[in-house]
Amino acid sequence: MSKRKSSPISDNTNKRVKPAVEEDVEDENVSNGDQEDPLPNRQLPCADEVVSAGIVESITLKNFMCHSHLGPFTFGSNVNFVVGNNGSGKSAVLTALIVALGGNAHATNRGLSLKGFVKEGESSADVSITLRNKGKDAYKPEVYGPAIIVDLRITRDGLRTYKLRSKSGQLVSTKKEELLSILDNFNIQVNNPVSVLTQEMSKYFLHSKGEGDKYKFFMKATQLEQMREDFTYIKTTKHITEDKVGQHSEVRLYDLKRKYLEKEDRYKNLASFDEMQTKLEELQKQMAWALNKLEEAERKYKQIQEQLEGITQQVQELQPKCAELKTVAQRQNTLLKSKQEVLQRSIDANRRNLQTMESSRSNRLRRFGEHMPTLLNAIQEAHRKGQLKHKPRGPLGHLISLKDPELALSVEVCLKGQLQAFTCDNHEDERVLQGLMAKVFPTGRRPAIITSQFLPSVHDTRSRGVNHPEYPSVLQALEIEDPVVANCLIDQRGIESILLIKNRTEARRLMQGKNPPRNCNQAFSKEGDQIFNNRSYTAEQTRANYLSGDVEEEIRCVEILSCFSVSCGYSLCACPFIILQEELSKADQEVMKCKHHKKHYEEKRSAHLRNIQTLQANLESKEQELQATEICPERLEVRRTARSLDSEINRLKVKITTQQEQQGDREEVVRQYNEALENYKNMAQQMKNLTSFIKSLSNVMNHRLQVYAELKKLLSARCKYYFDSMLAQRRYTGSMTFDHKNETLSISVQPGQGNKADLSDMRSLSGGERSFSTVCFVLSLWAITEAPFRCLDEFDVYMDMVNRRISMDMMLKVAAGQRFRQFIFLTPQSMSSLPESKNISILRLKDPDRGNNPQRSQDEDQ
Numbered sequence: 119m120s121k122r123k124s125s126p127i128s129d130n131t132n133k134r135v136k137p138a139v140e141e142d143v144e145d146e147n148v149s150n151g152d153q154e155d156p157l158p159n160r161q162l163p164c165a166d167e168v169v170s171a172g173i174v175e176s177i178t179l180k181n182f183m184c185h186s187h188l189g190p191f192t193f194g195s196n197v198n199f200v201v202g203n204n205g206s207g208k209s210a211v212l213t214a215l216i217v218a219l220g221g222n223a224h225a226t227n228r229g230l231s232l233k234g235f236v237k238e239g240e241s242s243a244d245v246s247i248t249l250r251n252k253g254k255d256a257y258k259p260e261v262y263g264p265a266i267i268v269d270l271r272i273t274r275d276g277l278r279t280y281k282l283r284s285k286s287g288q289l290v291s292t293k294k295e296e297l298l299s300i301l302d303n304f305n306i307q308v309n310n311p312v313s314v315l316t317q318e319m320s321k322y323f324l325h326s327k328g329e330g331d332k333y334k335f336f337m338k339a340t341q342l343e344q345m346r347e348d349f350t351y352i353k354t355t356k357h358i359t360e361d362k363v364g365q366h367s368e369v370r371l372y373d374l375k376r377k378y379l380e381k382e383d384r385y386k387n388l389a390s391f392d393e394m395q396t397k398l399e400e401l402q403k404q405m406a407w408a409l410n411k412l413e414e415a416e417r418k419y420k421q422i423q424e425q426l427e428g429i430t431q432q433v434q435e436l437q438p439k440c441a442e443l444k445t446v447a448q449r450q451n452t453l454l455k456s457k458q459e460v461l462q463r464s465i466d467a468n469r470r471n472l473q474t475m476e477s478s479r480s481n482r483l484r485r486f487g488e489h490m491p492t493l494l495n496a497i498q499e500a501h502r503k504g505q506l507k508h509k510p511r512g513p514l515g516h517l518i519s520l521k522d523p524e525l526a527l528s529v530e531v532c533l534k535g536q537l538q539a540f541t542c543d544n545h546e547d548e549r550v551l552q553g554l555m556a557k558v559f560p561t562g563r564r565p566a567i568i569t570s571q572f573l574p575s576v577h578d579t580r581s582r583g584v585n586h587p588e589y590p591s592v593l594q595a596l597e598i599e600d601p602v603v604a605n606c607l608i609d610q611r612g613i614e615s616i617l618l619i620k621n622r623t624e625a626r627r628l629m630q631g632k633n634p635p636r637n638c639n640q641a642f643s644k645e646g647d648q649i650f651n652n653r654s655y656t657a658e659q660t661r662a663n664y665l666s667g668d669v670e671e672e673i674r675c676v677e678i679l680s681c682f683s684v685s686c687g688y689s690l691c692a693c694p695f696i697i698l699q700e701e702l703s704k705a706d707q708e709v710m711k712c713k714h715h716k717k718h719y720e721e722k723r724s725a726h727l728r729n730i731q732t733l734q735a736n737l738e739s740k741e742q743e744l745q746a747t748e749i750c751p752e753r754l755e756v757r758r759t760a761r762s763l764d765s766e767i768n769r770l771k772v773k774i775t776t777q778q779e780q781q782g783d784r785e786e787v788v789r790q791y792n793e794a795l796e797n798y799k800n801m802a803q804q805m806k807n808l809t810s811f812i813k814s815l816s817n818v819m820n821h822r823l824q825v826y827a828e829l830k831k832l833l834s835a836r837c838k839y840y841f842d843s844m845l846a847q848r849r850y851t852g853s854m855t856f857d858h859k860n861e862t863l864s865i866s867v868q869p870g871q872g873n874k875a876d877l878s879d880m881r882s883l884s885g886g887e888r889s890f891s892t893v894c895f896v897l898s899l900w901a902i903t904e905a906p907f908r909c910l911d912e913f914d915v916y917m918d919m920v921n922r923r924i925s926m927d928m929m930l931k932v933a934a935g936q937r938f939r940q941f942i943f944l945t946p947q948s949m950s951s952l953p954e955s956k957n958i959s960i961l962r963l964k965d966p967d968r969g970n971n972p973q974r975s976q977d978e979d980q
Contacts, residue, residue, distance in 0.1 A: 170250070170252075170253045170255060170906060170938045170939070171249075171250055171251050171252055171253050171255040171256045171257065171303075171304055171906070172249060172250065172255065172303075172304030172305065172306055172906030172907070173193070173195055173249070173250045173906050173907050173939075173940035174193050174215065174247060174248070174249060174250075174907055174940060174942070175192065175193060175248040175249065175250050175265060176189070176190045176191060176192045176193065176246075176247070176248045177189055177190065177191050177193075177211060177214060177215060177218075177245070177246070177247050177248075178190040178191070178244075178245070178246040178247075179207075179210060179211065179214050179243075179244075179245055180243065180244040180245075181236065181237040181240040181242065181243045181244065182210055182213075182214055182235055182236075182237065182243045182244070182245060183210045183213065183228070183235055183237065183243075184210075184237060184238075185207050185210055185237070186237065188207045188210065188211065188963075189211075189246075190246075191211065191961055192959075193940065193942065193959065193961075194940075194957065194958070194959035195250075195937075195940060195957075196933055196934075196937055196939075196940065196941065196957040196958070197930065197933045197941050197943075197955075197957055197958045197959065198940070198941065198942045198943070198958075198959045198960075198961065199943050199944075199945060199949045199952070199958070199959070199960045199961065200942065200943070200944045200945075200961045200963065201944075201945055201946070201947060201948060201949050201960060201961070201962050201963070202946065202962060202963030202964070202965070203946055203965050203966075204946065205965075205966040206963035206964060206965055206966055207963050207966075208911070208912075208944040208945075208946075208963060209228070209316075209317070209911060209944070211944070212226075212314065212316065212909055212911050212942075212944060213226045213228050213235070214235075214245040214247075215247065215308065215314070215909065216308045216309075216314055216316075217232065217235065217245065217270065217272070217278075218245040218246075218247050218268055218270040219247065219268070219297075219301060219306055219308045220294070220297060220298065220301055220308060221308040221309055221314075222309075223235070226316065231276050232272050232276045232277075232278055233272065233273070233274055233275060233276035235272055236272055236273070236274050240274075241273065241274050242271055242272060242273045242274065243271070243272045244269070244270065244271050244272075245269075245270040245272075246267060246268070246269050246270075247267070247268045247270075248265050248266070248267050248268075249265065249266045249267075249268065249300070249304065250264070250265060251263065251264055251265050251266045251285075252264050255303065255304065257299070257300050257303040257304065261284065261290055262282075262284045262285065262290060263284050263285035263286065264285050265284075265285040266282065266283075266284070266285075266300060267282070267283040267284070267285070267287070268280065268281075268282060268297065268300075269281040269282075269283065279292065280292060280293075280294055280297055282296055282297060282300070304906050305904055305905060305906065306905065306906060306907075307341075307905060310338065310339060310341070310903075310905070311335060311338060311339055312339035312896070312899045312900060312903050312905070312908070313903075313905040313907070313908055313909070314908075314909045315896065315909065315910050315911065316911050317911050317912055329857075329862035329863055329864045330861060330862050330863075332862075332863040332864075332865065332895075333856070333857075333861050333862050333863035334861075335863075336834075336837065336856075336863055336899065337861075339899045339903055340833050340899070340902060340903055341903075342826075342829070342830055342833070345826060346826075349819070349822070349823065349826065352815070352819060353819065356812060356815055356816070356819070359808065359811075359812060360812055363805060363808045363809060363812065366801070366804075366805060370801060371798075371801055371802065371805060374794070374797050374798040374801050375798055377794050377797075377798075378794040378795055378797070378798040380794075381787075381790050381791040381793075381794040381795075382791060382794075382795075384787050384790075384791065385787060385788065385791040394770055394773060397770060398767065398770045398771065401763055401766055401767050401770070402767060405763045405764065405767065418726060419723065419726040419727070419730065422719045422722055422723055422726070423719075423723065425715070425719060426715075426719045426720070426723070429712040429715050429719075430712070432708060432712055439705055483516055485663060485664050486513045486515060486516060486537070486538050486565075486664060487513075487538065487559075487565070489558045489559055490513065490516075492558050493554060493555065493558045493559075496554045496557070496558060497509065497510060497551070497554060500550060500554060505550050506547050506550055506551075507543060507544060507546065507547055508542070508543035508544070508547060508572050510540050510541060510542045510543075510547060510551050510567075511540065511541050511600060511602050511603050511606070512538075512539060512540030512541060512565065513537060513538045513539065513540065513565060514533075514536050514537055514538075514539050514540070514541065514603055514606065514607065515530075515533070515536075515537030515538065515664045515665065517598070517599075517600055517603045518596050518597065518598050518603065518607075518665075519596070519597045520595065520596065520597070520665055521590075521595055521596070521597055522595060523666075524620065524644055525595055525618050525620070525644065526662035526665040526666055527644065527645065527646045527657070527659065527660075527661060527662045528618055528642040528643060528644055528645070528646050529592060529595065529596070529618070529642075529665060530646075530659070530662045530663065530664055530665050531642060531646035531648065531657045531659055532592055532611070532613070532616060532642050532648075533592075533607070533611060533613075535566060536566075536568075536606075536607060536610060536611055537664050537665075538565045538566070538664075539565055539566040539567065539568055540565055540566070540567050540568070541567070541568040541569070541570060541602060541603070541606040542567060542568070542569045542570075543569075543570075543571055543572040544569065544571070545569055547569075548567050548569045551567055552567065555567075568606055568610060570605070570606060570609060572602045573601060573602070573605055574601060575601050576601045576604045576605060576608075577604075577605050577608050577609075577614075579593065579608060579614035582614065582615065582637055583614035583615060583637055584614065584615050584616070584617055584635050584636065584637045584638040585636075585637075586617060586635050586638070589617050589618060589619045589628075589641075590617070590618055591613065591614055591615065591616055591617055591618070591638075592607075592611075592613035592614075592616045592617075592618060592642075593607075593608065593613045593614045595618050596613070612639070614637075615637050615638055615639050616638070616639070616640055616641065616642065617629075617635060617638050617640075617641040617642075618641070618642055619641050619642070619643055619649075620643065620644040621643065621644070622643035622644075622645060622647045622649070625641045625642075625643045625647070625649045626649055626654060628641070629641050629649045629650065629651055630649070630651060630652065630654075634651055639651075645657060646659055830858060831858075833902050834856040834858075836898075836901065836902045837854065837898045837899060837901075837902055838854045838856075838898075839898075840897065840898035840901040840902070841854050841865075841894055841895060841898040842854075843898075844893075844894035844897050844898060844928060845867065845891070845894050847924065847927075847928060848869075848890065848921075848924050850867055850868065850869055850890075850891075851867070851868040852865065852866065852867045852868070852891070852894075853865070853866040853867075854895075865891065865895065867891045890921040890924060890925050893925040893928065893929070894928075896910070897928060897929065897932055900932065905939075906939060906940060907939065907940035907941070907942060908939070908940070908941050908942070909942040909943075909944070910941075910942075910943050910944065911944045912944055912945055912946065922947070923951075926952075929941070929943070930952075930953075930958075933957070934957070937957065
């Protein structure tokens with residue numbers, strides 16, 4: 119119901135626990151002999167709650183109602199009394215507060231339209247309110263600063279415009295939506311009578327003789343009325359939606375399904391049409407290739423003749439070139455032998471260097487422990503068998519690499535034991551990994567295990583990481599491919615806030631100077647020295663054991679270099695000779711191949727000549743039908759005669775034409791079918807989604823209505839408890855009865871010590887006693903509702919001195935226990951008898967000058 123976490127009056131553990139009741143009518147009479155005063159047990163809020171956001175710091179009025187200028191009035195953060203005679207501007211201040219913070223003219227009970235608030239003879243009225251914007255509930259403090267200034271202008275036409283400014287006066291927004299967001303953030307409700315109680319609202323609700331009016335006041339003050347209206351609107355909307363879904367299900371969905379089935383029948387009839395069309399195309403392709411045999415034979419003969427002539431010419435051109443290549447190959451062979459001797463000496467030197475490096479080779483993974491390869495193999499096997507939900511990462515030092523090898527020692531000293539550690543996603547994987555370690559490491563020290571949830575991306579460290587223009591952090595100096603490893607080192611060691619500075623003198627100067635780097639808590643030098651802001655430590659380790667250069671990589675580089683030298687040297691020496699040798703071999707092969715082809719094509723030419731003579735007689739009659747390649751690019755083996763193919767083609771064409779006339783256009787049939795199917799599916803899915811939504815909405819509404827009923831009972835019980843506690847301070851006996859079914863609230867009060875049977879309605883009390891009872895009712899509503907400030911206009915107008923004093927003490931006691939909340943009381947009394955307190959401020963307004971515009975004066979008593 120409220121966005122603030124603190125409650126006005128905390129519930130004591132010693133308070134009686136009222137059992138939940140199921141009846142619609144709740145009645146509880148508590149004798150004042152059993153009552154406890156809940157106010158002294160209030161705990162004072164902490165310092166940052168005292169400066170809670172949303173309280174009114176100041177207000178200024180110009181040409182508002184009948185006042186030319188009032189203010190600025192500066193309010194205290196706790197209790198404020200605005201005192202002055204009638205006409206001095208007290209109600210104008212309260213009205214301006216309501217209107218400027220989004221309230222309508224009707225809520226002020228001072229007019230029916232905003233233009234009525236503009237001073238006679240002026241074109242506009244201005245109101246400026248400053249709201250505090252500090253503490254944990256501050257609204258956009260980076261934009262508005264410690265205060266938000268709300269400037270309202272009302273024109274003679276009744277138009278209302280806002281300007282929202284920061285503490286420095288800079289314009290931030292002119293939209294009312296921004297003001298509503300601010301009010302919602304601060305939980306300011308100027309239309310709520312508990313937050314701002316005007317004289318007319320007090321007369322209508324509190325002093326009304328009707329029990330229904332008091333119940334409406336309770337519902338409005340606790341926002342239960344607004345919740346009920348929301349539930350009613352949702353329920354009405356749900357019924358409308360149910361009716362629409364029912365109508366569409368019965369009519370619209372049925373029509374769409376019938377139309378879809380009709381289109382489906384026509385679509386299925388197209389299947390036989392497609393089969394005939396496919397068969398016709400196939401016959402036309404066969405007919406085309408049947409007519410193409412003669413042309414194909416003629417083309418092959420010409421092609422063979424051309425190939426034969428080209429081969430003969432190639433043989434004649436290659437013979438001189440072969441002789442020349444043999445001479446060059448002999449010269450290159452002599453040169454190759456001399457260069458091979460030089461190359462062999464270089465190969466021997468590289469081989470000796472490689473043997474020297476291999477003798478010092480060590481497995482980098484074994485640097486983290488002799489049994490580490492065995493452990494990783496066991497982890498891999500367990501993950502393959504499904505014993506692990508997520509494969510553990512480790513050792514962490516094996517999964518990182520340095521961008522700058524010179525920083526190996528500093529990074530190793532910084533990370534220390536994390537280099538050999540493993541990280542797991544959950545505790546089940548941790549237990550499995552511990553079991554694997556127990557088998558691999560039966561004795562001795564085992565690697566540490568860090569359990570943290572695996573995330574797919576690296577933490578965002580931009581706001582808390584160090585970012586120096588010259589020196590990198592440990593996170594920036596490492597290359598980490600796995601986000602899980604990076605997140606583990608960030609969480610365990612905070613590598614984003616540790617700098618790496620090669621020069622130890624520069625590191626001490628930077629870290630221990632007046633302005634150390636932001637977000638940096640320590641640094642490491644190249645030698646492994648650890649430097650803090652006020653101290654430093656020298657590293658005991660002199661060289662990197664885990665992060666030094668990769669010997670395997672160096673050996674591979676030497677091997678690659680050796681192989682490259684051998685291949686390059688051999689290529690330089692043997693390349694010319696090999697090229698000549700290959701060209702010579704190719705030339706010989708081409709000559710042999712050409713001779714073979716010549717013989718082959720001569721035989722085929724003779725065969726085709728005989729075939730051409732056989733087909734020459736039918737050439738003239740088939741010239742117009744030799745366009746087979748345009749009809750079917752892919753060659754087909756045809757076994758039927760052209761006459762039988764032509765007869766079947768004509769028969770199929772007649773049949774296709776007849777069926778097409780009956781079915782209509784094929785594309786239109788397919789389009790109509792797809793459209794009908796899509797419409798039916800969409801409507802069915804919409805009906806299903808709406809039905810599911812309505813069901814879910816009904817479940818949610820039933821649950822919320824149950825919670826609403828429980829909340830209403832709880833607030834009623836709390837209100838009765840606080841009301842009885844307030845009455846007991848004057849030794850009154852009271853009864854507050856809620857009838858939620860008939861929506862009535864009856865209040866009975868017995869002044870002094872008396873019998874409960876003598877309780878009478880508030881209407882039988884004197885004016886002062888009734889006003890005191892009304893104050894108790896308002897204070898009990900304060901105890902169960904939330905707002906940053908509360909305003910009461912002439913709350914003591916009907917009280918005598920005794921009741922006024924008691925009521926004032928009660929309200930001051932409530933305010934003293936709620937230092938984080940602001941109270942503004944408007945009264946014509948002088949308030950000279952108030953106790954001196956730094957939490958009480960009194961603003962006295964001058965009496966109005968009937969001949970001139972009233973001026974204000976302000977007096978703050980601390």
